[in-house]
Each structure stands twice: as structure tokens, then as C-alpha cells.
Amino acid sequence: MAIYNLQVNTKKHRVDVDSDTPLLWVIRDEIGYKGTKFGCGMGLCGACTVLLNGQAIRSCSTPVSSLKAGDKVLTIEGLSADVTHPVQKAWIEAQVPQCGYCQSGQVLAAAALLATNSNPSDAEIDMAMAGNICRCGTYQKMREAVHSAAKNLQTKKS
Amino acid sequence: MKKINETSRRDFIKLSAQATAFLAIGFSSKASNELVKLANKSALGIELNPYILINELGKVTLFNARPDMGQGTFQALPLLIAEELEVRLDQVDIQMSDGSGKFGSQLSGGSSSVKTRWIPMRTAGAAAKEMLVQTAAKRWNVSVSDCYAKEGAVYKKGSTVKLGYGELVEEASKLPVPTQPRLKAHSEFTQIGKSIPRPDVPSKVDGTAVFGMDVQVPGMLYASLVHSPTIYGKVKSFSAEKSMAVKGVRFVVKTERNFYHGPFPTEAFKAKAKTEAVAVVAESYWAALKGKKLVEVNWSTEGAETTSTDEFFLRANEAAKKEGAEYKDAKVGDVSKAFAISEKLIQAQYQSPFLAHAAMEPVNATVYVQDDSVEVWAPVQGPDALVEELATYLGIKKERVKINVTFLGGAFGRKAYYDFVLEAAHISKQVNAPVKLIWTREEDMQQGPYRPGMISAMKGGLDEKGNILGFEHKLVGASIMTSVFKFDMTGKSDPWAGEGINLEDSPYAFPSRRNSFEYVAPNLPMLWWRSVYASTNLFGHESFVDELAHAAKKDPLDVRMSLLEKSPRFIAVLEKLAQISNYRSKRAKGLGIGIAIARSFSSIAAHAFEVEKNGKGIRMKEVFSVIDCGTPVNPANIIAQVQSNIVYGLTATIKNEIRVVKGQVQNSNFNDYAVLRQGEIPKMTVHVMESTDVPGGVGEPGLPPVAPALCNAIFNLTGKRIRTLPFDLEQIG
Numbered sequence: 067m068a069i070y071n072l073q074v075n076t077k078k079h080r081v082d083v084d085s086d087t088p089l090l091w092v093i094r095d096e097i098g099y100k101g102t103k104f105g106c107g108m109g110l111c112g113a114c115t116v117l118l119n120g121q122a123i124r125s126c127s128t129p130v131s132s133l134k135a136g137d138k139v140l141t142i143e144g145l146s147a148d149v150t151h152p153v154q155k156a157w158i159e160a161q162v163p164q165c166g167y168c169q170s171g172q173v174l175a176a177a178a179l180l181a182t183n184s185n186p187s188d189a190e191i192d193m194a195m196a197g198n199i200c201r202c203g204t205y206q207k208m209r210e211a212v213h214s215a216a217k218n219l220q221t222k223k224s
Numbered sequence: 225m226k227k228i229n230e231t232s233r234r235d236f237i238k239l240s241a242q243a244t245a246f247l248a249i250g251f252s253s254k255a256s257n258e259l260v261k262l263a264n265k266s267a268l269g270i271e272l273n274p275y276i277l278i279n280e281l282g283k284v285t286l287f288n289a290r291p292d293m294g295q296g297t298f299q300a301l302p303l304l305i306a307e308e309l310e311v312r313l314d315q316v317d318i319q320m321s322d323g324s325g326k327f328g329s330q331l332s333g334g335s336s337s338v339k340t341r342w343i344p345m346r347t348a349g350a351a352a353k354e355m356l357v358q359t360a361a362k363r364w365n366v367s368v369s370d371c372y373a374k375e376g377a378v379y380k381k382g383s384t385v386k387l388g389y390g391e392l393v394e395e396a397s398k399l400p401v402p403t404q405p406r407l408k409a410h411s412e413f414t415q416i417g418k419s420i421p422r423p424d425v426p427s428k429v430d431g432t433a434v435f436g437m438d439v440q441v442p443g444m445l446y447a448s449l450v451h452s453p454t455i456y457g458k459v460k461s462f463s464a465e466k467s468m469a470v471k472g473v474r475f476v477v478k479t480e481r482n483f484y485h486g487p488f489p490t491e492a493f494k495a496k497a498k499t500e501a502v503a504v505v506a507e508s509y510w511a512a513l514k515g516k517k518l519v520e521v522n523w524s525t526e527g528a529e530t531t532s533t534d535e536f537f538l539r540a541n542e543a544a545k546k547e548g549a550e551y552k553d554a555k556v557g558d559v560s561k562a563f564a565i566s567e568k569l570i571q572a573q574y575q576s577p578f579l580a581h582a583a584m585e586p587v588n589a590t591v592y593v594q595d596d597s598v599e600v601w602a603p604v605q606g607p608d609a610l611v612e613e614l615a616t617y618l619g620i621k622k623e624r625v626k627i628n629v630t631f632l633g634g635a636f637g638r639k640a641y642y643d644f645v646l647e648a649a650h651i652s653k654q655v656n657a658p659v660k661l662i663w664t665r666e667e668d669m670q671q672g673p674y675r676p677g678m679i680s681a682m683k684g685g686l687d688e689k690g691n692i693l694g695f696e697h698k699l700v701g702a703s704i705m706t707s708v709f710k711f712d713m714t715g716k717s718d719p720w721a722g723e724g725i726n727l728e729d730s731p732y733a734f735p736s737r738r739n740s741f742e743y744v745a746p747n748l749p750m751l752w753w754r755s756v757y758a759s760t761n762l763f764g765h766e767s768f769v770d771e772l773a774h775a776a777k778k779d780p781l782d783v784r785m786s787l788l789e790k791s792p793r794f795i796a797v798l799e800k801l802a803q804i805s806n807y808r809s810k811r812a813k814g815l816g817i818g819i820a821i822a823r824s825f826s827s828i829a830a831h832a833f834e835v836e837k838n839g840k841g842i843r844m845k846e847v848f849s850v851i852d853c854g855t856p857v858n859p860a861n862i863i864a865q866v867q868s869n870i871v872y873g874l875t876a877t878i879k880n881e882i883r884v885v886k887g888q889v890q891n892s893n894f895n896d897y898a899v900l901r902q903g904e905i906p907k908m909t910v911h912v913m914e915s916t917d918v919p920g921g922v923g924e925p926g927l928p929p930v931a932p933a934l935c936n937a938i939f940n941l942t943g944k945r946i947r948t949l950p951f952d953l954e955q956i957g
């Protein structure tokens with residue numbers, strides 16, 4: 067066991083876990099943010115997606131020991147205080163989620179995409195979100211929702 | 225679409241958390257365990273009937289007795305009550321039922337929720353409304369016809385005088401419950417038929433929705449299992465030493481997995497339907513997983529060496545030569561006579577594979593067994609059946625079983641089978657603590673149960689003008705009934721297996737027809753899987769109708785239209801499909817189109833796929849869909865469910881099958897049991913038919929026509945007939 071100081075959602079957390087513990091289980095069971103989900107444990111489904119310094123990563127395949135000092139982890143709980151991130155708003159507007167289990171990961175993947183590409187094409191959306199499986203098949207609605215979030219972001223800016 | 229009202233949502237979370245078992249309703253992570261202790265019904269209000277509670281402030285709590293796995297019951301059923309009770313859905317708080325008898329059947333399955341609860345839920349709402357209105361009328365000393373209810377209050381006609389439901393509920397609750405309250409006419413609906421936002425959606429984009437996976441109870445330990453590599457194995461011996469050395473591992477114990485379902489299995493049956501496993505119980509799930517890798521188990525796997533899916537299909541192909549046990553109720557005329565006089569006889573065999581459900585949320589359950597009681601927090605499709613099953617299993621009273629139903633991260637039939645809950649119970653009992661059991665994705669794929677592998681052996685006879693004289697559909701393969709309930713189907717026509725092709729579901733006016741079933745033992749556990757046998761049966765059925773049309777040199781749509789002349793709902797769906805897909809207009813060169821129609825779970829769905837060449841393969845350009853599910857309760861959700869079925873059905877058609885060699889499942893995770901991803905789907909356009917008929921199912925009917933419509937389109941483009949699923953779209957051109 068070893069002590070790690072992690073910054074998750076603007077707060078510092080001190081955890082005492084084995085060095086090989088995946089970030090996923092640290093976030094869920096040590097820190098208590100349950101929005102990050104376990105889907106495959108192999109980096110194949112994206113249910114465990116979190117943002118590491120703004121980049122979408124698979125927390126199930128990221129050992130806690132691989133995090134560096136100063137790294138910032140953002141989970142779905144930290145995306146906005148009141149469900150008002152443009153992606154969340156677009157998701158609600160389009161009623162994207164069905165079972166909802168994959169959606170924390172989907173929302174974060176979309177947020178990461180829009181942070182670097184304010185007006186992604188279909189192909190760019192497909193590429194950025196191909197790592198996130200939705201077994202309920204909400205793909206078409208998600209694509210529409212990413213476009214409408216992009217539009218809202220742009221009208222905000224202009 | 226209307227925006228979610230944020231204030232009401234905050235209210236919703238706050239009130240539900242204060243009120244009761246927050247785990248049951250699915251909003252929680254912000255709540256603490258202390259809140260659970262506050263749980264008591266009086267906080268929710270006074271009960272007008274099991275589904276409706278109202279407190280003095282007028283807060284309405286509605287109970288949803290059909291677990292939500294993504295299909296939308298969390299909204300749809302409370303909406304039926306709200307419509308008649310005269311409250312807006314965004315005024316109410318929704319709770320999940322707990323499996324207790326007063327709620328009746330609580331199974332989300334067979335796309336039955338809205339269909340079977342359409343009248344009962346509205347009646348519950350209407351009866352409560354009448355009690356409230358009567359109470360107000362009495363207070364005002366006017367007749368009930370001088371009062372009306374709206375948005376949670378009773379008004380005196382022609383005035384602004386009103387009494388909120390909260391002011392009336394106590395007195396109203398003492399009135400006799402009207403058994404035949406007046407239900408609204410369709411024209412009076414203000415909420416049914418509108419795409420009202422689902423109240424669970426915000427919690428599913430901010431991480432607060434509580435799934436089984438997210439349950440946390442005081443003193444809880446985590447368990448992982450070492451299941452038999454061949455599913456049905458028994459533990460000869462095991463060594464726990466290395467595993468126990470992992471920090472955090474507390475117990476390594478032998479446990480069992482039960483394959484029986486239903487409340488009253490005999491002792492002999494129970495003994496037979498049982499396998500063994502080793503459980504690693506730890507303080508964290510990661511420790512349990514590490515411990516699992518280090519357990520050394522000596523398995524007894526006798527009999528498994530010969531189990532293979534290839535071998536199963538060889539046997540099934542042999543069995544397809546037999547007559548099959550006839551479905552008496554699907555018999556029309558005499559097919560053998562028809563075949564004898566046919567000008568042209570056509571035969572073909574279609575094969576559908578074994579499949580895993582692979583819901584996004586792996587199978588899991590949190591269970592606490594104490595002396596004579598048990599409490600469960602789990603994603604289950606039917607808490608009432610689980611109450612019975614656990615009571616029988618643990619030998620305790622039903623009243624001592626408490627089920628907290630969480631949101632389900634997908635289920636597709638898998639979570640209506642409670643082997644995993646019984647496993648967790650068996651472990652909890654041994655370690656004397658609440659245990660959260662989580663299967664890995666690998667176990668989810670390798671341990672079953674599976675959708676049955678099936679062959680459809682088809683035979684058709686045409687006269688010299690190309691009219692169909694006889695149509696035979698022989699189902700050959702595994703039986704869910706045998707697997708789940710141990711009813712021997714050898715030589716019998718499995719009553720479940722004929723769905724989707726019986727005379728009601730497939731009303732094609734063939735002058736003669738015969739459906740039959742021939743059982744072939746898979747030696748693997750079987751289970752219902754989204755749309756069940758309709759998912760396999762319609763592939764052969766609707767592909768073969770296409771084959772016969774081509775053999776007769778007729779257009780497949782025309783052939784269907786003429787065979788369905790006497791079935792106006794089918795005709796209307798086909799006409800709409802032809803219209804939105806531009807079926808009749810000439811297609812550009814290099815484009816193909818194919819259709820299929822199917823009725824299952826009381827709704828009719830049809831798809832038209834448009835496909836084009838793509839190098840060595842085929843690309844799906846677009847799919848057009850029409851569904852007639854009776855009265856559409858929430859059109860946006862119906863469209864979402866059809867899209868969901870297209871994606872799920874396509875995965876079953878063009879991705880991987882479950883393969884078994886020497887008793888061992890060869891697939892392991894989403895790398896070798898791939899599912900459709902963003903960028904792999906065709907553009908989808910869905911039309912929902914207007915209707916005032918009783919609602920049919922929505923969660924499954926969109927699936928059965930997917931595979932045949934796609935394969936018919938590929939034939940239209942390439943002349944290549946696909947008869948074995950799955951196939952590789954990139955290699956099929």
C-alpha cells in the first residue's frame with residue numbers, strides 16, 4: 067500500500083491503496099464518485115472515461131501510480147455543479163440516455179472533443195467517441211447532441 | 225422539446241432523499257446513509273392505493289412497479305397514473321416498487337409494461353382522483369359534477385376556488401375506492417402521447433443515477449467469483465493461500481451457482497441445477513479481483529469436453545431433417561398436399577447464433593442475509609419473482625425479503641434471471657456481512673445464459689403463376705423452457721419458441737402452412753434475450769418470404785401486401801414504409817433496398833435498409849423504420865427504442881457470435897465479442913404510427929425485422945443470399 071495525493075474535481079484526496087489499483091476503483095470506492103462506471107476493465111468500452119488534464123482516458127486501465135504530481139482528474143460529478151455544461155444540456159434536450167450506464171463516459175468524451183474542436187464533423191465525432199460503447203444504441207442521438215452543443219457554444223462565443 | 229424544469233428536479237431529489245430509501249429510487253450519491261434511517265412511509269404521505277401517496281403539502285409520490293433498464297418505464301407507467309390523477313409528471317416523485325405482493329406482477333419483460341398496465345395504472349389514477357374530487361365536493365356541499373381536478377388540485381367549476389390534493393388526501397383516503405372509475409377518452413389526454421422529458425435523464429448525465437453497481441451499504445464487502453471454465457463444473461478442491469495473502473482479502477469460500485428459476489423447484493431439481501464456484505471476499509473490489517487471480521481451483525468438468533457450438537449446429541442440421549412437432553394453432557390447410565402439387569419447391573435453412581446479452585452494466589448484486597431475513601440492492605427486472613425465489617432458496621418468509629431495485633444499466637433479459645443474486649446471498653450468509661458481488665465482463669460473456677442458437681428450416685411451394693401454395697417453417701434448436709424450467713421439449717413444440725411466426729404475429733394468408741419445433745440440446749444455459757425467439761425466427765421467416773417473391777419474379781413488397789390484404793394494420797405500416805423509404809422510385813445504380821416486417825409483443829415493426837457497395841463489402845446507407853405500437857405513450861421514447869433495437873439487432877447480425885469449444889466459451893470481452901460503435905451505424909429515420917388502440921410493446925418489436933431487412937437489401941444489391949448469422953459486412957459484397 068502507498069499514499070497518493072490526487073486532485074479529483076478541484077478537491078485534493080489522500081488515498082492509501084496498492085500502487086497497481088486502477089484509477090477507476092480509487093475514484094469509485096475510495097473517493098466515492100460513483101458516476102464513473104465499470105464496463106469491461108480492459109480499456110475497451112469507455113464506461114470508465116474520466117478527463118486527465120482535459121484528455122479523455124480510460125480509468126480502468128490507468129494505475130493510480132501512473133499519475134504525476136499536479137495531474138488533474140475530472141469525473142462526471144465535476145463537469146458542472148448543476149448539470150449546466152453545454153454537453154449535459156444538449157444531452158437532456160435530446161433525451162439521449164436510455165439505461166444511462168455508459169453516459170458519464172459519453173458526456174465526458176464529448177466534452178473533451180468540444181474543448182479542442184468547437185465544431186466537429188460527423189467523422190470527427192465518430193472518431194472521438196468510437197471508444198465509448200453504448201449497448202442501448204443511443205449513437206444517433208449522441209451525434210445530434212454533440213452538434214447542438216457545438217452550436218450552443220458558438221452562439222455563446224459570438 | 226420541452227426543457228426539464230430544474231427547480232422541480234432539485235425538489236425531486238431533495239424530497240426523495242428525505243423521504244425514503246434513496247437507493248430504491250435511484251438518486252443518491254449526494255445523500256448519506258443517515259437518510260436511509262429517515263425512511264418511513266408517513267413521510268411520503270397517505271396511501272390512496274399502492275401506487276399513489278400524497279402528503280399534506282400536496283406532494284405526490286407514484287410507485288413504478290416495472291424496473292427501468294433503459295426502456296423508459298420509470299416515466300411511462302407513472303405517466304399513465306398522472307394522466308388520470310390530474311397531476312403533471314414534473315410535479316411528482318417516483319419510487320420503485322419493492323417486490324411486495326400489493327404491486328402485482330413487477331416484471332419488466334416481454335415488452336409488457338405499458339401494454340399490461342395501460343388500464344390498471346390509469347384506473348389507479350382515476351380512482352384516486354375521484355376520491356379527491358368527492359371529498360372536495362362534500363366540503364363545498366356541491367355535487368361532484370360541479371368540480372373538476374387539474375394539476376394537483378380540485379376546482380369548483382366557474383370559480384377560482386380550489387383545494388389542493390394535500391388538503392383533501394386524509395379525508396379522501398377514508399372513502400371506498402371506486403372500482404370502475406371513469407377513464408379519459410384519448411381526446412382528453414394532456415400528457416399521454418406527448419414526448420414529455422423523462423425524469424431520470426438529468427441524473428444520467430451528471431452521474432447521480434444509482435445503478436446496482438453503485439450501491440454502498442454500511443459494512444459491505446466486495447466479492448468476485450472464480451466460476452468454472454466450462455460453466456457447469458464442480459469444485460474438487462481449491463487452495464486459498466496465495467489469495468488470502470492479498471491485502472484486503474478477508475475470505476475465500478466455496479459457493480454455488482443455481483440455474484433454476486421460479487419459486488417452487490423440487491429438491492431433486494435444485495440439486496441438478498447447481499454448479500460450484502469459489503468466492504473471494506475483500507474490503508475492496510480491486511483486492512477481490514487480485515485475489516481471484518490467485519485462487520487455485522481443481523475443477524471437475526466431466527462431460528464438458530464434447531460441448532461445442534459447431535457440434536451443436538451439426539446436430540441441429542441433422543435434426544432439421546425430421547418432421548418436427550407441429551404447432552397445432554399455427555396450422556392452415558395441408559402443406560404436404562400443397563407441396564405435392566406445387567410447380568416449384570424451394571427449401572432453405574437459416575442459422576442464428578448463440579449470443580450473450582452483454583448489457584453495459586455487468587451483472588452485480590448487493591445482498592445482506594441475516595438470521596431470518598434478507599435485503600437486496602440490485603439491478604433486477606422482476607423484484608416480485610426474486611422475493612419468491614430468495615424466500616425458497618433461503619427457507620425464510622416472503623415478508624422477510626426486501627428488494628431495493630436500482631436503475632439497470634441495460635439488461636435485455638439477463639437480469640430477469642437471478643442466479644447472481646442467489647450467489648451473492650450464498651456468500652453473504654457465509655461471511656455474515658452485506659456482500660456486493662460483481663461479475664467481470666469476461667464472466668458476463670463466458671458464463672451465460674445465452675440466446676438459443678437456432679435453425680429455421682424453410683420450405684415453400686409455388687404454382688406456375690408464382691402464387692405461394694404452401695409455407696413451412698421448422699424451428700430447430702435450443703429451448704429456453706427446458707433450460708430455465710426443466711420442461712423436456714423433446715418431441716414437443718416449445719410453446720414459447722413459436723413467437724413472431726404464429727398466425728397472429730404472421731398473418732400472411734398462405735393457403736397452407738405448418739410451423740414445427742425440433743429440440744436439440746445445447747448443453748449450455750439458455751435464456752430469453754431481447755425479443756427472444758422472434759429475434760431468431762424472423763430472420764428465416766422474412767428472408768424466405770423474400771426468396772419466394774424472387775423465385776416468383778415478383779416484388780417482395782407487392783407479395784407481402786397481397787398476402788396481408790386482410791390485415792389492415794400491417795398494410796398501413798408497409799405503405800408508410802414504402803413512402804418514407806421511397807421504395808417505389810427507381811434507385812440510383814449501386815444502391816439496394818430490402819424490407820422486412822414483423823409483429824412481436826403486440827406491435828408491428830418494419831424496416832427498409834438501403835445499402836451500397838463499399839470495396840469488397842457493403843455499407844449500410846440508411847434505414848427507414850415504421851412502428852405501430854398502438855397508442856404511442858411517449859413518441860420520442862418509442863423512436864429511441866426503435867433506434868436501440870436497430871443497433872442491438874445489427875450487432876447480432878454483423879458482429880460476433882458466442883462460440884464454445886470443449887465446453888469453454890471462446891469470447892472474453894468487447895474485443896472478441898464486438899458491439900456496434902459510434903460511426904458504424906446507418907442513418908436511422910423512424911416513423912411512429914398514430915393510433916388509439918391499446919398500446920403494444922416498444923422495447924423489443926423493433927429488433928426481429930432488422931436482420932432479414934438488411935439481408936434482403938444485400939440480396940437486392942448483389943444477388944447474394946445470406947443464410948447464416950453473423951456475417952462480416954466488409955466481406956460480403
Ligand code: FES
Pocket residue numbers: 103104105106107108109110111112113114115124125126127
Ligand atoms: S471499463 Fe474502462 S474501458 Fe471499459
Ligand code: FES
Pocket residue numbers: 163164165166167168169199200201202203204294584633634
Ligand atoms: S444508454 Fe445504456 S449503454 Fe448507453
